[in-house]
Amino acid sequence: MNIATLCPGKKTRRFFVYFLTSIVACCLFLAFNAMNLKSRQIKVPAIDKTNIDQTAALAHLSNAIQFPTVSHSNRAKNNGAAFQDFQAMLESSYPAVTTNLNRYTGEEFGDAQNSSLLYQWSAGRNKGAPAILLMAHYDVVAIEQTSVAEWQHPPFSGVVDGGYLWGRGTLDNKGAAIALMEACERLLKAGFQPQRDIYLSLGHDEEIGGKYGNQQIAKWMRSKGIRLSMALDEGGGIYQGVPGLEQPAALIGIAEKGYLNITMRVQLNQTDAGHASIPSEETAIGILSSALTKLQHTPFPARLDGGVGRMLDYLGPEMSFLNRLAIGNRQLFRSIIENQFSSTPASNAALRTTLVPTMIEAGFAENALPLTAAANLHLRIQPGESVESTLRFLRSMIKDDRITLQTDQTLDGKPRDQPAFREPSRISSDTSDSFQALHRTIKQIFPNVAVAPYFVVASTDSAHYDDPSLTKDVYRFTPWKLDQAGVALIHGVNEKIATKQFIQMIRFYEQLLLNLAGKT
Ligand SMILES: [Zn+2]
CATH class of the missing domain: 3.30.70.360 (Alpha-Beta Plaits)
Structure with missing residues (x-):
């Protein structure tokens, strides 16, 4: 056997060397790009758990759930008394908010039937920056009659059982509305002085598009020349189960x-x-x-x-x-x-x-x-x-x-x-001070999550503020942690919120207000 036939010639050897070198260079290049992905997560210590009166807070949410504030496309079908009673409940449950914040509704927005509420926490002489708007809605979607029997606890019961508070609106979106009110009440009682105006908007018709609620409030704000550094509404949340990611992802909707x-x-x-x-x-x-x-x-x-x-x-x-x-x-x-x-x-x-x-x-x-x-x-x-x-x-x-x-x-x-x-919304910044404040607050309250911007696939009331004359940045994030089964509860049967999560929501909004409107 001629050994020369088994050994590659000089030219072939050179080809193999080039070939292998290119493969190695390619792999190194790909690996370099992979290693070069720098973490964008803010590193900040978690804050100590604040001492929240959980029994009182849960009782307030339970009360809120018991008013059947279902919004219908035909306004005549709305249960007006439920909306009025809900408002009266807020007034008596949050005395510091009732006394210290301006509250606008109905005729102020040119429509007596507008039951959305806008609270203004004025910074007074402290005012140093454009205002912020935090949003939630207290209307809910109807219960399908055929599904009533499937509810473990009646949809408007507000029962606390098995570590959950049950009922329509616990997730979408009375939980957030009540958590916002709790946070403001706590900060007021602690003597907090905001350094910018804070607006809270509680919509009454988000589920049917917000035409009579936040659309009118946004118009009113424009007429008053109010400028917002940001608006924050529902949309994103903290989700377990993003493919390839071990920890939960906190997704902030930027569009x-x-x-x-x-x-x-x-x-x-x-x-x-x-x-x-x-x-x-x-x-x-x-x-x-x-x-x-x-x-x-x-x-x-x-x-x-x-x-x-x-x-x-x-x-x-x-x-x-x-x-x-x-x-x-x-x-x-x-x-x-x-x-x-x-x-x-x-x-x-x-x-x-x-x-x-x-x-x-x-x-x-x-x-x-x-x-x-x-x-x-x-x-x-x-x-x-x-x-x-x-x-x-x-x-x-x-x-x-x-x-x-x-x-x-x-x-x-x-x-x-x-x-x-x-039309699709504008795309808000993921590098603005407001985004950073949101990111930081999430890390302070939920230290083990990874924060990311994303686009929300559904429509929210925040669309009414998607207007450069009002604000540059609109964000969509509710501080609850849900897996796929949890997401299915929204608008579904047996909607419920873990009581621990509701308390975390109060802590989140409280910390967010401190980060956005506290002394720097
Ligand atoms: Zn909603």
Whole structure:
């Protein structure tokens, strides 16, 4: 055997050396990028647990839950007494707030039926910076009658049992409203003097869009020339179970998606009419169905440069090496990251604009060819995109002149009584002083979480303050810790809050006010 045939020649050896060197250099480059992800977490000591009268605080929340403040699209259906009684309960439960803060409602905002409350804690002569606005809402969604029997404790009972306080609104959002009131009452009793005006807004119609509540309050603020350094509403929270992250993630919403309802309609000519026994090649139903199928199989483009990207910037450095490798080299591993996020409905919604057909209408007789068919498409639009760019994308996908997209009418051709769309919000800063104060407060109260900005996929009342003449930064975060089962309780059966968590919420708001409006 000729040994020379087994040993590579000089040229081949050189090729292998180059090849291996390039592989090693590549690996080193990827590893360098992974190691180079610097932690953005603020390091701050946890604060000592403050001495809160837990029995009294829980009794206040329990009372609050017992008023059935359900908001209906038709205001006439609201239980006015429940809203009035809730307000009276706040007045008697929080004497220091009642005495020291200005309270505005109803006529002040030009509408006697506006039951939203705005409290102003004036800094007086101490005032040194723009005001802050902390928001919550005290209306709740209705209970589905068929589900009442499934509640372990009646939805408006406010019962404390098994370490939880039970009832509609405990999470969404009376828990936060009452925690805010408790925090202010405690600070007032301790003699705290804010260095800037503090506004508290407690909405009464968030669940139906806030048109009669916070929309009017925002208008009132503009008319008074009030400038806010930030507004904080519900939206984000502390979640266990972010893939690749061991500790819980505290997600602060820095933007929220917009929405769009479109009537997608096929209208054929009368000449296409006829008996179902002699069907034409295509019918309105067939045309509409194939367009719907096409849209459902062609998702909107994933956006790693949006909320998901910012979240990864913050959470990536806290993850294991393999995850850091992918996140630190996200252009290279883009498709892996996108696939992972696309795999669950919740993370998919964070990644892209979503579309779902929610209603459909077609045909008029069992044996006649349908000339019209229409579907309502419901879309949630990613911040950074717009209603116009969304419509453009849809048209480029459908490519069929027989199909029209209408935003001004409903399925039955009537004008809409609710707006067809809301543009996505602006994107607030994740480096502002307000964001830093939020970040710091979270770490002081919940030391073992990783903080990150993200985009909220639902709509909140904070959208009414998304206006540069009022404030630059709008944040969305409620200080509760939930796993997936906990998230499902919101608007669901057996909504409840862990009593310990409610007490933590009071501590959070108290510390946040000290950080934002205390002496520096
Ligand atoms: Zn809510």
